[in-house]
Amino acid sequence: MQRLNEIIEQYGRWGDLKTYTERIEAHAQTDFSLALENAKSLLETICKEICSSKGVEVEPTASINQVLKKAFTAIGYPSNTPVTQISSALATIGQQMGELRNEIGRTSHGGTLEELRERNSKVDDMTKELLIDTTAIITSFLIRNFENENPRIISGISEPNILFTDNPEFNDFWDESFGEFPMGVYSYPSSEILFHTDNEAYLTELKAFREGEE
Numbered sequence: 001m002q003r004l005n006e007i008i009e010q011y012g013r014w015g016d017l018k019t020y021t022e023r024i025e026a027h028a029q030t031d032f033s034l035a036l037e038n039a040k041s042l043l044e045t046i047c048k049e050i051c052s053s054k055g056v057e058v059e060p061t062a063s064i065n066q067v068l069k070k071a072f073t074a075i076g077y078p079s080n081t082p083v084t085q086i087s088s089a090l091a092t093i094g095q096q097m098g099e100l101r102n103e104i105g106r107t108s109h110g111g112t113l114e115e116l117r118e119r120n121s122k123v124d125d126m127t128k129e130l131l132i133d134t135t136a137i138i139t140s141f142l143i144r145n146f147e148n149e150n151p152r153i154i155s156g157i158s159e160p161n162i163l164f165t166d167n168p169e170f171n172d173f174w175d176e177s178f179g180e181f182p183m184g185v186y187s188y189p190s191s192e193i194l195f196h197t198d199n200e201a202y203l204t205e206l207k208a209f210r211e212g213e214e
Contacts, residue, residue, distance in 0.1 A: 001025050017045065024039055032128050039131065044067055047067045051067070170206050170210075171192075181193060
């Protein structure tokens with residue numbers, strides 16, 4: 001999940017997904033049914049968000065593999081590309097995740113301690129790792145491909161393309177407001193720190209600065 005979390009942090013619009021990744025990491029070993037439930041929800045949320053952004057309708061009763069296929073279509077892959085063929089295979093994995101979730105994820109009705117132990121032992125450790133890693137790979141691929149084709153725009157600013165040197169007036173304003181931060185024998189301007197550590201916050205403050213000028 002580390003790589004996926006880094007991608008989520010890189011593209012601020014997906015920040016709410018950390019709720020799912022944190023639950024997956026917390027319960028992968030102790031209660032895999034709960035981890036799998038959140039893995040499926042993570043995949044569905046990303047797919048539905050992509051479809052919603054691209055104006056692709058998803059039926060309320062659509063299965064996880066149908067939603068996944070629609071997401072790849074929404075991103076814009078033609079039906080004859082290798083990526084589309086791979087997406088079909090990934091959709092099958094998504095469907096299997098849904099079926100496995102239904103089999104072991106009956107947490108709402110409780111059960112005996114023996115039933116709890118049996119539910120958690122139905123999936124061995126290697127399979128657990130495969131399912132979680134597969135989820136991370138698929139979701140990372142979807143987010144990165146969607147963002148490459150649909151960079152978020154804030155007042156004419158494209159997230160992936162903006163450079164620190166593009167906005168010297170804002171950088172000077174931020175540095176005058178907060179100064180420089182010493183780190184041992186080194187010292188860095190506050191604007192540079194903000195740009196490289198929290199690009200989403202940098203863009204938000206840049207937008208506010210431009211609106212204030214106007």
